[in-house]
Amino acid sequence: MxxxxxxxxxxxxxxxxxxxxxxxxxxxxxxxxxxxxxxxxxxxxxxxxxxxxxxxxxxxxxxxxxxxxLPPAGSAAEPTELAAIRASWPTEYGLPTGAPEPDRVHGGWLGRAVGCLLGKPVEKIPRQGIREILTATGRWPLAGYFTGVGLPAEVAARWPWNRRSAPTSLAENIDGMPEDDDLNFALLALRVLETYGREFSSAEVAQAWLDWLPGGRVFTAERVAYRNLLLGLTPPETALRHNPFREWIGAQIRTDVYGWVHPGRPDLAAELAHRDAIVSHVRGGVHGALWVAAMTSAAVVTSDVDSVLDAGESVLPPQSRFAATVREARALGAEAATGSTDWESVLDTLYARHGHLHWVHVRNNAALVAAALAYGRGDLVRSICAVVSGGWDTDSTGATVGSVTGALTGAAGLPAEWTGPLRGRLRSSIAGFDGVEFAALAERTGRLARTQVSGTAQVPGTAAGPVPDRGAAVGAES
Incomplete structure (x- = not known):
């Protein structure tokens, strides 16, 4: 093996x-x-x-x-430290800060699952392969879950499905949301908040990984950080040793919940995302985590996708490569939304800019997310189909775009043909969550959001069982 x-x-x-x-x-x-x-x-x-x-x-x-x-990489334009990142944040965001409607939080959870599920079978398949599969089955452009029905054998052999995902994520097989790390980490963030409260430390995130996250269900930077924890390192050192994936997408997929529980407060959401992200990532990998948390914070309280994108950009180091990447991609997507160019031309430009990066890197995938959100204008189906048809890390980008647009829309407004196959539940390898219902997750998340708005403190352990001994947590507070 x-x-x-x-x-x-x-x-x-x-x-x-x-x-x-x-x-x-x-x-x-x-x-x-x-x-x-x-x-x-x-x-x-x-x-x-x-x-x-x-x-x-x-x-x-x-x-x-x-x-x-070797001497540390990067420059002052691309900090990892929160104080340096926070120096450019605005003092006001102009967003509503009241408790979000329960339906909006529910929509965020459902949208994240729908977008992830759409991208699961074609994860690792390049853009041209995705198009060939859809064309061969008469389903181009993408407008529904993938299917193997009618797919010619030679096309299937040339572009094999993700073997872990296809048995449960093709249209003919879907029976509830299957297990996926893009949902596992959202569940884990919820448990961290319920267990440790909003003042959790990076060390407590690391302890949560060891306590509740199977090592075999983490990949790239998370697997390296997990190994480093077992070797006795503590955050943020866990992100630094033998970790070439430190600026990949892993932290960006972990932070939606931090936004949902801080409605209209991108700054507070980003602070929590930072504590989580530095367990495994640096620089751009951390910036992606802050960006998504800030966007989801806005998505549950506004109906305007530009306000969401503004919120995301507001927490980024303004001169960083990550910020430049998402700003350019957003402009490209917005141009396509007006009809002055088309989505395939947007993808051509993004591939010319970022095609040299690995398919799991953060910048190329963030570019796809930003462009798809600007292009889709808040419509879940248009947005997730655009981003997944772009290739690269399809389940992760689909999940993030689905999370934002699902929250913008609300669960009641999402198309039944997309949410129905989920059966209202999801599988998970995190103990205590397998088979959990989306409605229950939305209620638990909403409860945390309401405590944030009302200013009341979350009592650790009330929703997730007894609080582990903080003295047993990995290392010291980061």
């Missing part, structure tokens, strides 16, 4: 790419690795075809240490 996302020989090529993207000179490391027979091409799916021999694996670990010891 080949473990993904943790083998040194697989991590090193990703580290070379990450360091180069950050502007660090790793050419000497790359030459040593190539001279020893190692591949400098990062494996697409997290593991190379064959394990390295002991000598090559030991060299990979040594070279990863060398990369970790």
């Amino acid at each position: 080949r473990l993904t996302w943790v083998q040194p020989e697989d991590l090193l090529p990703h580290e070379l790419a990450a360091s180069a993207d950050e502007g660090r000179d790793v050419s000497a490391v790359a030459r040593r690795w190539a001279a020893a027979g190692g591949s400098v091409l990062p494996p697409v799916s997290g593991a190379s075809a064959e394990p390295a021999g002991p000598e090559l694996r030991a060299l990979a670990a040594e070279l990863l240490d060398e990369c970790d010891a």
Whole structure:
């Protein structure tokens, strides 16, 4: 068995790419690795075809240490520290701050599931493969859940479904929302809030992972951070050791709930997202987490997608690459929404800009999300179909776009042909959540939002059982 996302020989090529993207000179490391027979091409799916021999694996670990010891990357324009990020935040957001309508929170949960479910079977399939599958079945442009019915064998062989997802996420098989990390992390955020309250620390997020999140259900930066926790590291060091995925999408998929429970307060939502994100990410990876939390904070109290996008951009370091990426993508999507260009042209531009990045990187996927939200103008179906047809990390981008547009619309306004197959429930590998109903999640989330608005403190442990001993939490407060 080949473990993904943790083998040194697989991590090193990703580290070379990450360091180069950050502007660090790793050419000497790359030459040593190539001279020893190692591949400098990062494996697409997290593991190379064959394990390295002991000598090559030991060299990979040594070279990863060398990369970790290089001078820190980035600049003042791309901070990870909250104080530096917060320095540019506005003092007022102009958003309603009352308790959100329960239907809006319910819509956020349902929309997140619908968008995730749409993207699940084509995760890892490139844009051209998605189009070929849909064209071959007479379903282009995308307008419904994927199906294998009528798909020619040669097309199926050329573009195989995600083998973990297809059995439960194709239209003919859907029976409730299947388990997915994009929903698991939302559930875990809810449990962290119910257990530790809003003043939770990064160390308590890490403890929550160890207590409730199976190690086999985390990937990329989260799997590396999980391993680092088991090695005895504490946040934020868990994001730094042998972690070439530090600016990938993982933290961006974890923070919707922090927005829903801080209606109209992107700043408070982003602060919680930051504490969560630094367990596994830095710089752009953290910025993506703040961006989504701020957008979902706005989405439950406004009906205007531009206000949502404004809220997201307001918490970003203004000169960062992440901020520039989403601003440009938003403008492209807005132009397409007017009919002056089309969505495929938008995708062409985004691929020209970001096609060199791995399909799980944060910037390319955030660009797709921003463009799809601006293009879809708040319509869930138009928005999720646009973003999923764009490829890259389809279930994650579909989930984020669905979360925002579902909250903008509210559960009652979502099309039954999309929400009906969910059967009102979801599966999860997090203990205590398997089979939970979306309505119950919305009620629990709404309760937390109301305590925020009323100024009353959440009593830790009241909704999720006894509070674990804080002295047993991993490390000190971050």
